[in-house]
Amino acid sequence: MLDLHQIFAMQKRALFFLLALCALGWGFTPYQSVFAGIAVGAFFGTYNFWILVRRMEKFDRSISEGKKIGSLGTALRFASGIAAVAIAISLPNYFHLISTVIGLMLPYVFLFVERIVSHVRNR
Structure with missing residues (x-):
């Protein structure tokens, strides 16, 4: 099973890919506000996930x-x-x-999909 740092590293890679897609969508489609909203939400969602990773490490050390x-x-x-x-x-x-x-919810969706893929690979 992966530790939190590896999961967060995969989350960051997914965020950068998503931000690149949002930049392309913002630049080449008429839906600029939608793609900008997804980008801002994904940024804050990844920040929330980073906070959770930090706090879980602190929680584990305390225990x-x-x-x-x-x-x-x-x-x-x-x-x-x-x-x-x-x-x-x-x-x-x-x-x-x-x-x-x-x-805001996309990092948790990425986490869920990653867990499913990991489960299928380990079968």
Whole structure:
């Protein structure tokens, strides 16, 4: 099974590929606000995943050392999601709200697909 750093590295590669597709879509289609919303949402979603990876490492260290267990950064990730949506709401001419929300969820979709592919390969 992969550790969190390897999973996050794959997430970053997927994000860069997605951002390249969004840049192409933004430049060559009439749906600039949709592609910009997906890009902003994916950026903030990957940031949330990075926060989760950092907090899980800290959580694991606390458990192994027998120290008090801290939070997993739920409030910070929630605030980051609110910030992405606030950007989309405040600039509706540039960012599509629904695509921003979809972009926020894309890193978790990538994670789910990666787990399915890993499971199929290990059969």
